Structure formats: structure tokens, C-alpha cells
Amino acid sequence: MQIRARIHDVLEGDDPRLGRPYVIFNNAMIVLAVLAYAIATMPDLPARLRDALRLAEALVIMAFAADYLLRLASAPRPLGYAFGFWGIIDLIAWAPALLLGGTDLSSARVLRLIQLARILKLMRLARAFDILLGALRDVRDQLLVFVIFTLIMLFLAAVGIYQFEHPAQPELFKSVPHAMWWAVATLSTVGYGDIYPVTAGGKVFTGLVLLVGLAVIAVPTGLISAALVQKTTEETNKETQHEKT
Known part of the structure; x- marks a missing residue:
């Protein structure tokens, strides 16, 4: 149970030693996914750049899949996470590309851009965000x-x-x-x-x-x-x- 709770704290950015680096890494993967998708839509890209984009896409998919599985395993209520808003976004970010193979659903990973809101906690803006949600x-x-x-x-x-x-x-x-x-x-x-x-x-x-x-x-x-x-x-x-x- 302690290991599970520690993993959950790391994923949520609450762990004092590994939480902040992991959240930064996770958000870097989100930004990489968005940039890779945007660049891939440009016509007449060099073959080497397209290969680099495919490699970046593979890394992003693996990172998103690992993040989802770890969150699912360490969540206090796994079903609540799986069927909740963040869980569905996490699943869409990697499952279509990994399970459907050649289906071009890379744009689905852009949805995870919403999760950049999680970094507000590290920027000490969580209170301001809570006030805004409370006002709504x-x-x-x-x-x-x-x-x-x-x-x-x-x-x-x-x-x-x-x-x-x-x-x-x-x-x-x-x-x-x-x-x-x-x-x-x-x-x-x-x-x-x-x-x-x-x-x-x-x-x-x-x-x-x-x-x-x-x-x-x-x-x-x-x-x-x-x-x-x-x-x-x-x-x-x-x-x-x-x-x-």
C-alpha cells in the first residue's frame, strides 16, 4: 500500500522528491505530442523529419500508456479514475494509436493538452484556479x-x-x-x-x-x-x- 500511495503521489506531483520532476516530464510529453502533430500536418516534409516525428510519436504513446496504467493501478478508486474526465482523456491519448494500429488518430492526443492545467499546482496557481471554479x-x-x-x-x-x-x-x-x-x-x-x-x-x-x-x-x-x-x-x-x- 505504501508503494501504491507513493506512486500516486509522484504522478499527482505531491511527492516531495519526484513529484515535481515527473509532472514537468509529463507535461513535456504533452507539448511534444502537440508539436509533433502540428508539424506532421505540414506538406512536403523531409523524409528524415518524418522519421523523427514517427519516433517522437512512438515515445509519446509509450509515455502516455505507462502514465495511464500507473494512474489506474495506484488510484484510490480505479474505476472512478477510469470513467472520470481525466481518465477518459488519458485513455484517448494513447489507446486508439496502440490498439488500432494504422488508424490515423494522432489528433486525439491533442486532447491531453487540457492536462496542462495540472501544472498549476506546481506554479502555486492552484488556489486561483480553485477560486475561478468556485465562482463558476x-x-x-x-x-x-x-x-x-x-x-x-x-x-x-x-x-x-x-x-x-x-x-x-x-x-x-x-x-x-x-x-x-x-x-x-x-x-x-x-x-x-x-x-x-x-x-x-x-x-x-x-x-x-x-x-x-x-x-x-x-x-x-x-x-x-x-x-x-x-x-x-x-x-x-x-x-x-x-x-x-
Whole structure:
């Protein structure tokens, strides 16, 4: 049990002697995987460079597989890890390439870039990360309501622009589902310009949708900002009280 706990501490970066070097090595493998995948997509690469990329890919796969198996064996609850978020990401990072052979799923390893968040612990930023997650948890109900409201507005915008523009542009606004792309681009205030209204009614309707789009951007930003300020203030007050006692 002591060996198992020690391995778990090393993998999580909690071991005083080997934890930090291992986490740095693990994150270096993640960066190597991302760079190797990005470079491999470039056309007309020299044969030697492609061979080097294949070698780097093999090393990354072996490192990810060993990391996953060690985490699975040393986890306090192996099934909880295997079916948890991090466990699934760890498995996808190596299993397809190793088990499916020639199947080109190297892009799946890019998912492990998410795990760079684990290095926050070593950078003493874990507390700030916890505060951010706590702020998101505090406003999750409000955010959920706003997401539902936004989805309803997307559908209504698609229906409205379809009614205005379908007679004038039947090829672009073929149906309400086709108009959803316009609704997403307009409501998010991105406005790619690949599809736009030409009728007077459609232009007026677009202006109204853009005004609603400003709220789509501003409201969640305000909610998260307010919750983050409140959470930071609470943590600061706790520290102050702890120091006084």
C-alpha cells in the first residue's frame, strides 16, 4: 500500500522528491505530442523529419500508456479514475494509436493538452484556479438559464430571418436549419459576411438581433466577473481572520 500511495503521489506531483520532476516530464510529453502533430500536418516534409516525428510519436504513446496504467493501478478508486474526465482523456491519448494500429488518430492526443492545467499546482496557481471554479459553481444556475434563453433566441432569430429572406434568397435561406448559421454568426456579433440579408425587413431584423447579441456577450461576462470578485473577497476575508486568530 505504501508503494501504491507513493506512486500516486509522484504522478499527482505531491511527492516531495519526484513529484515535481515527473509532472514537468509529463507535461513535456504533452507539448511534444502537440508539436509533433502540428508539424506532421505540414506538406512536403523531409523524409528524415518524418522519421523523427514517427519516433517522437512512438515515445509519446509509450509515455502516455505507462502514465495511464500507473494512474489506474495506484488510484484510490480505479474505476472512478477510469470513467472520470481525466481518465477518459488519458485513455484517448494513447489507446486508439496502440490498439488500432494504422488508424490515423494522432489528433486525439491533442486532447491531453487540457492536462496542462495540472501544472498549476506546481506554479502555486492552484488556489486561483480553485477560486475561478468556485465562482463558476456559484453562478452555474444563472448561466444555465442564460444558455437556455440564448438557444431560444437563436431559434427565434433563425425563424425570423427565414421569413424575411427566404423569398429573396431561397438558395441561402433554404430553411430554418440553414438560417441557424446566420443566427449564430449574428447573435454572437461575429458576422462573417458570407450570408446576410438584402431585404429592408431583414436588415431591420438583423439590427434587432445584433442588439440582443450584445447582451449575449455582456450578461455571462458580468455574472462571472461579479462572482469572481465576490469569491476573491471571501477568500481574502478568510485569510485575514485566520491570521488574526
